[in-house]
Amino acid sequence: MLINELAKKTGISVHTIRFYEKSGLISGHRDPMVKSNNYFHYDDVVVEKLELIRDAKSIGFTISEIAQLIEAWYDEQLSLDEKLKVLDAKLESIDEKITQLKAMRKLLKVFRKDIINGDC
Amino acid sequence: MLINELAKKTGISVHTIRFYEKSGLISGHRDPMVKSNNYFHYDDVVVEKLELIRDAKSIGFTISEIAQLIEAWYDEQLSLDEKLKVLDAKLESIDEKITQLKAMRKLLKVFRKDIINGDC
DNA sequence: AGCAACCATAGACTATACTCTAATGTTGTT
DNA sequence: AACAACATTAGAGTATAGTCTATGGTTGCT
Known part of the structure; x- marks a missing residue:
């Protein structure tokens, strides 16, 4: 095409x-x-x-x-090794991002509770 | 300071x-x-x-x-409502990002298995 | 043949998020 | 008083990731 x-x-x-x-x-x-x-x-x-x-x-x-x-x-x-190296690095960075996102989500949820309770 | x-x-x-x-x-x-x-x-x-x-x-x-x-x-x-609106939008976009990251992780893991088995 | 709709290349322009430089003034130590 | 180390502003420069324009050629339909 x-x-x-x-x-x-x-x-x-x-x-x-x-x-x-x-x-x-x-x-x-x-x-x-x-x-x-x-x-x-x-x-x-x-x-x-x-x-x-x-x-x-x-x-x-x-x-x-x-x-x-x-x-x-x-x-x-x-080579297989080189492919795995790239792949594993990407998988690791994905896991790290998920961890950071979850931490931020937790933070925002706590903040959400606080402002509803009028603590902020 | x-x-x-x-x-x-x-x-x-x-x-x-x-x-x-x-x-x-x-x-x-x-x-x-x-x-x-x-x-x-x-x-x-x-x-x-x-x-x-x-x-x-x-x-x-x-x-x-x-x-x-x-x-x-x-x-x-x-106002409380405006704060919640921003916060909930951010929480939603975080959840969406986590979902997308997990999907990509799954994809890469399948691909990883495939290349180890020599299917790629 | 005429013409709209497509194709290619080169290069200009935009937005985002910095990063650095220049010019100039202030502070603190010797 | 001299001088390094700090402060300010304005504006230039960089990297990334597009987005658009200009120019010129090609294709397919009437």
Whole structure:
């Protein structure tokens, strides 16, 4: 599919997709048979990657963290050990974020009780 | 205390503290008695606020979200209802983030198993 | 052939959140 | 009095992550 269809399918704008491509997160490919234009084509793996990007972004991962994750996920060159290293680091940072979020939730809940009781 | 001491106490740089002050998250006050300089003084509430800012930032809250939270926490003018509204919105967004993080953790754990089994 | 809708690239612009520099004045110690 | 270490403001610079504009070429439909 071409970029416009990809954008419609993922809900991510053409501009943003191009930005992600320039950042190395995804890549389209040209058809060497076609000489009349230089259009890029994108397959279903790119759709998958863009969905992963959206999910990873929503939990606060940066572009370069997502790049690592995608490399671990899709790069056949990378060794098992290197993949595990990236993965375990990400899992650890997720656990840390969950811990911090829970601490903040607890804090806010205590504060909520306090203001209802008129202590604040 | 003056800004330098505040920076040392919180581990947040003088520049960043000034940035937070300009953003309205905290505020120092001048001593009207002192005429020879225009130095700002900061109290322990500011230390508290800066610690809240650091915690809130680490879980991905933006400056303007933190501003709302600090307003709910410290602004006596704000009504109970308005405070609760802000607080409940923040609690909800925290729960949502935790849910998303857990989903991503699950995904990564499945992927981890797969690559160990050589399915990837 | 005409034309809307698409494609590509380069580069400008925006928002957020800092981070630093310059210029200038004050305080405290020797 | 000299001087380091601090204070202030204004404004410039950086990094991240987009978002948009301009320009020019291509495709598909009438």
